[in-house]
Amino acid sequence: MGIHPTAVVHPAAQLDPSVEVGPHAVIGPETVIGPGCVIGPHCVVEHTTMGRENRLVASCFVGGPPQDLHYKGEPTRLVLGDRNLVREGVTLNRGTTATGETRIGSGCLFMALSHVAHDCRVGNNVIMANATGLAGHVEVGDGAILSTVIGVHQFTRIGRMAMVSAGSMIGKDVPPFCVAQGDRAHLRGLNLIGLRRSGLKPPTIRAMKEAYVTLFKEGLRLEEAVAKLRAAGPIPEVAEMLDFIAKSKRGVTRPLAGKAEEEEAEV
Numbered sequence: 001m002g003i004h005p006t007a008v009v010h011p012a013a014q015l016d017p018s019v020e021v022g023p024h025a026v027i028g029p030e031t032v033i034g035p036g037c038v039i040g041p042h043c044v045v046e047h048t049t050m051g052r053e054n055r056l057v058a059s060c061f062v063g064g065p066p067q068d069l070h071y072k073g074e075p076t077r078l079v080l081g082d083r084n085l086v087r088e089g090v091t092l093n094r095g096t097t098a099t100g101e102t103r104i105g106s107g108c109l110f111m112a113l114s115h116v117a118h119d120c121r122v123g124n125n126v127i128m129a130n131a132t133g134l135a136g137h138v139e140v141g142d143g144a145i146l147s148t149v150i151g152v153h154q155f156t157r158i159g160r161m162a163m164v165s166a167g168s169m170i171g172k173d174v175p176p177f178c179v180a181q182g183d184r185a186h187l188r189g190l191n192l193i194g195l196r197r198s199g200l201k202p203p204t205i206r207a208m209k210e211a212y213v214t215l216f217k218e219g220l221r222l223e224e225a226v227a228k229l230r231a232a233g234p235i236p237e238v239a240e241m242l243d244f245i246a247k248s249k250r251g252v253t254r255p256l257a258g259k260a261e262e263e264e265a266e267v
Contacts, residue, residue: 002021003015003021004021006024007026012030013028013030013032014031014033015027016037016052018037019035019036020037022039022058025039025043026044026045026046027046028045028063029046030075031048031050031063032050034051035053036052037052037055038054040058040059042058043058043062044060045062045063046064047075047094048063048077048078048094050080052083053082053083054080054082055085055086056086057086060088060089060090060091061092062080062091062092063077063078063092063094064092064093065094066119066136067093067118071096076094076095076118077094077095077102078092078093078095079101080092081105081124082107084108085110086110087110087111087112088112089113090114090115092110096118096119102117102119103120103122105122105124105125105126105142106125108125108127109128110128111128111132114130115132115133115134116134117134117136117138117154118136118137120136122134122140123140123160124143126144126146128146129146129149129166130149132147132148132149134152135153135156136154139158140157141157141158141176143194143198144159144161145164145194147166150164150167151168151169155250156174156250157250158170159241160177162176162178162180162191164179164180164185165180168182169182171184171250172185173244175187175245175253176241177194178190178212186255186256190205190208195208207237208237208241211238211241216255217255229242
């Protein structure tokens with residue numbers, strides 16, 4: 001299809017010859033778009049470096065200025081990897097001078113009206129469902145799934161392969177491999193379906209369940225539980241959970257005290 005005659009492309013933008021640009025799209029300055037990308041109708045892309053085979057469906061805004069009152073137009077960027085699908089009305093903001101860029105990996109799905117704010121770090125194969133929003137400086141690990149209408153507080157981290165249920169408000173870090181749910185969110189167990197689908201063997205999953213119990217159900221202080229598990233020589237996935245918890249600055253999401261969890265947490 002090439003570039004539609006109603007599209008507006010800044011003369012300094014760099015588009016691979018294979019890129020398709022739909023009707024009334026706007027490609028702004030400081031933009032580099034890689035091979036095989038499709039920019040749908042009414043999309044706006046600016047100040048973005050984009051890899052290959054990304055698809056922007058329609059009416060999304062990629063690389064727009066950060067929603068930060070301190071931002072005064074300084075040169076910053078959005079860096080987008082490969083094979084991402086960006087649906088209608090999505091907003092992916094570029095960074096502020098705090099870090100200089102917002103960075104998103106490859107293979108992600110951003111459903112309609114989802115939002116990634118300035119200076120976020122989003123990993124590979126992340127799914128953000130409709131109307132879910134990340135505030136500034138949020139980090140999301142590879143393979144995390146965020147269901148619909150979720151709000152994530154600034155500077156919060158969501159670990160690898162974590163799952164956050166619909167309607168949740170996330171104000172503290174969600175450890176890797178866990179399910180979080182509610183306002184304000186609490187842990188509901190491990191993301192067992194995700195773990196099994198990833199190919200982890202039953203002995204590994206059992207060890208992760210035992211670690212979860214030690215961390216959150218034995219009544220130990222979190223620091224004591226982490227030290228106990230480290231002394232046992234944890235498997236890599238458990239060690240990843242411990243490292244994530246040890247680096248937390250906002251605090252860690254935990255189970256709701258006095259309420260039974262859904263053991264399988266297969267939501």
